[in-house]
Amino acid sequence: MSRKTTLPVALIQERAVIDQGAGNADANLSVIEARVAEAAKQGARLVLLQELHNGAYFCQHESVDEFDLAEPIPGPSTERLAALAKQHKVVLVSSLFERRAAGLYHNTGVVFDADGSTAGKYRKMHIPDDPGFYEKFYFTPGDIGFKPIDTSVGRLGLLVCWDQWYPEAARLMALAGADLLLYPTAIGWDPTDVDDEKKRQRDAWILSHRGHAVANGLPVLSCNRVGHEPSPIGASGIDFWGNSHVLGPQGEFLAEAGTDPTILSCEVDLGRSEHVRRIWPFLRDRRIDAYGDLLKRYID
Template identity: 90%
Template sequence: MKNQILPVALVQERAITDQGRGNAEANLAIIEDRVAEAARQGARLVLLQELHNGAYFCQHESVDEFDLAEPIPGPSTERLGKLAKQHGVVLVSSLFEKRATGLYHNTAVVFDADGSTAGKYRKMHIPDDPGFYEKFYFTPGDLGFEPVNTSVGRLGVLVCWDQWYPEAARLMALAGADLLLYPTAIGWDPNDDDAEKTRQRDAWVLSHRGHAVANGLPVLSCNRVGHEPSPIGASGIQFWGNSHILGPQGEFIAEAGTDPTLLIAEVDMQRSEHVRRIWPFLRDRRIDAYGDLLKRYRD
């Protein structure tokens, strides 16, 4: 079989803020530079980090933050679509969507290489933890786990907190996804000791490697970097970066550190075919015995 090599790029960045709030213009300008560089280096698929237009505003609950949301289509999608077309790349973005007054989503929008909107995914799992008060802002997604068809393949796009749920990755795989992609904003409390920080980051990486192995698919995860202070006087979040590109056996193809990075690598799209032949997990699933997965808990 002929190899199908897909050059991909992840844009791992530190958010630019204006007095603690997101500066969409400044962040989109950086994204434009990074996408242009990725295209010069041959990338055909570019993944951006979660809520890339500004700071991770979910560290507190404030009605003023809803001013950051915008409709889809809207100003950012118009700009990003033009960017994808200019450089001939498939571009996966992550935006704060205003669907209607009082109704907002955390939404990934995928642009094909011709600049058209190929599809979108609304974040399904919404956290509510100290420093990650997303339930205040985001309504859970209602588009299901449906891959987006693009010129480089079927993209199983999921968003951050979705990364902890094997069900989400599996459903994307069962719907024919060729890759799993995770725009992400994850970090630790700077007050945590080094051992706890290591455990958290290792668990995050292991979850992605598990999704790759269990589904026989490449996984791309793009995280942000840098310390972002809390608007309510807490210690803030240190986003740990470590964006990575994995093969379908969970192997590292490329991994970033903790600094802003344009991570570029080649993904062999044919390897999933080979891996699923030697590890036929989908064949051996006992779908007749999984009914209890639809329960909250087995009492």
């Protein structure tokens, strides 16, 4: 078995500070600063934030005014987050609404290394368009591809929320040498859904992450937001269900949060993936000669 390499991690599961609709970036970043400081004090070396953490989940409706929330990268938020990473000597994984050019916007994860430098970024590849999640109106699909980001704590396979339903995305990150998979997330249910449907949705979400961990022999970190966020157009809004979690390379729970704001901390043994992949050599047994049809939309 390979040498044990323990990485203390923390996931900041938080309720958005909402002010005048979409939220106040300064107020939300202030909360993040306090939480990261606490996580670092507890020993965390890698800190994962939730998707679009600067404010409310504004994609519940389609409004051109919401584009005012977007920022360039680098920009004001990245400067503040970089300083935070450097101050506490943590690798910090953020999630921002990126203004790339006039009329061109992305849902972008940015990773800051422990010295405050920008280690890399990932632009969300899979963009949903469902009731209450109108992201195609706001975000252009990513064009960076599935490339892990090298940091002082390892190679991070960063993906974002809706990417979590696609085994191809996790697999490509694994094939490119990711040491672990990370998913900043904003997922919840319609409060008018019946309890059975709510449970099915949450169970499916967790199961998808466990599948990625098992199929690729990698730890998985998923950080979700919590709390009810009202709809700007009078619909029922979204109850974000939290349940952030850290999984080991066989899909086992290393840590799991509930439905309240919390700092979810645990230690991840990065060396264990080597052992798991030796007893379950899925990468070895892949029939890469027979997968050409995966490039088709559908096999008629």
